[in-house]
Amino acid sequence: MPELPEVESVLRALRDSTPPLPGRLIRDANILSNVVVAGDYSDVFNDVVAGMIFSTISRHGKYLIFRLIKLCSNPRELFLVVHLRMTGRLFLVPQEQAVVKHTRLALTLDDGLALRFDDPRKFGRVWLVDDPAKVISGLGPDALTVNQEIFRSKISVYNRQIKPLLLDQSFIAGIGNIYADESLYRAGIHPLTSSSSLSELQIERLHSAICEVLSEAVDDNGANIDGVFSEGDFVVSVYGRQDKPCPKCGSPIVKIRVGQRGTHFCPVCQPFT
């Protein structure tokens, strides 16, 4: 499942392509699966987006936010908010490239381009809204923008096992199963540790570990897990490596279930205290 680094990598690919997505005019929209489109205008999606121009692209946690503008006689501003969920991907392709079996939304753009939303599992969503807050208001701050002081004050409110807390998008947004396991490993914290029992030093270490792991993964275009983000180069230390040796101490990595999620850790480097 794409997490913050993979979603950021999708954003950068669209923003930095030649020509880039920002500035492209939408000529037409073709909804190939109604379930993926939501928001204020799902019934009149094509009528509303046709003639609008892609402006800025931003990200909050695992959500992509595309600002659309219409200039000239009838100025307006709308937002496409996209969550890739399990298998969603966005591609900027030449118009003549055929839609594939799993294409759920196809936007015809100017300059001979098209934007495609492919999603085999159909859990991904595309909301068209006046205000992105309608979709993302329940999220905590983006995990890459949280400084140590905010992290400490937010964590002090909770008394929960640390792994499920890191996955809670209302706590901080962007961390999923892969980067929660990797961050706890790097911080040397057992995933079942109660958040209220973390020492000041552990909180500091965890905050640094999250920043480092996410930043490194962004630089590496995310992680290639199960072939989903095949361009990702981030090398995991514990996630999905049960029974393989810990990169630091050589002990076998253990897999347990925490809050119904597979959780990987090194019992030596991450002792339960």
Ligand SMILES: [Zn+2]
């Ligand atoms: Zn170890």
